[in-house]
Amino acid sequence: MTERNDADLGDRFHALRREDAATAPRFDATLAAARARAAAPARRRARWLAVATVLVAGVALVLLVMRPDRRGRTIGLASVRWNGPTDFLLVLPGDELLRTVPNVGRMRPSILPGLPGAGFTTTDSDRRTP
């Protein structure tokens, strides 16, 4: 059964081979066309080179157009704030005292919370009502 089927397939392929052989181009024509192809690569290479050049030029142009202009740009120094890694060393306990002017005759309970009477001392300004 299998051999008969194989023979059947073989017959079909042989029919295909006969058809192909009948329509095959002649050998010398194929060889002549092959030799003519040999002359073509220089032209084809030049064409590819031209295409590659155009592509590279296009990409370069797009990059030039889309690149931000660095020459006209200025940096706003007022908006720049740099925090050094050792900035925390400059923070002192109670440095608020160094930045404010003490008010003579007035005691601020928030600064000296441990003193006796803190929070009860009043100044004239504390007595004011809105």
Place this chain on the structure above:
Amino acid sequence: MSPEALELELARLHPAAFGWAIACCPGDRAAAEDALQASYLKILDGRARFAGRASFRTWLFAVVRNTAAELRRRAAWRRLLPLAALGDAPDGRPDAATVLARADGTRRLVAALATLPRRQREVLHLVFYQDLTITEAADVAGVSLGTARTHYERGKAALRKLLKEDRQ
């Protein structure tokens, strides 16, 4: 091998090589002719050299197969890039003239073969059309003997089934 002897061998095997080229470029006669011309050029230029490790026919078929694959890849790149206008980029489909020129039985066979995986199709063609042994078919297809045998058996079963379905 001298150039004259090469040409004589190529002329002797030309019809078989053309049939194989058509099998490598399924149904596309123009692509097959291109592949054959490029293969002959490679051989006559000395870019493909016959080392005598296999028979000349097996070696020629391997050159045609590799050249057809190269051309197919190149055509795929051309289709991918918008460069089709620069040259002919075959789309790998069978051309209508070739299909119409075939008799009914062979047209059915070609249609059934076209649905098989490439390796199976190649091995079946080499064995049934070119009358090569499975070992020689394995050499041409660049696969091991075991792999070629598997492709042969599976391909044959699938082809029989397809032809039977087509008959019903």
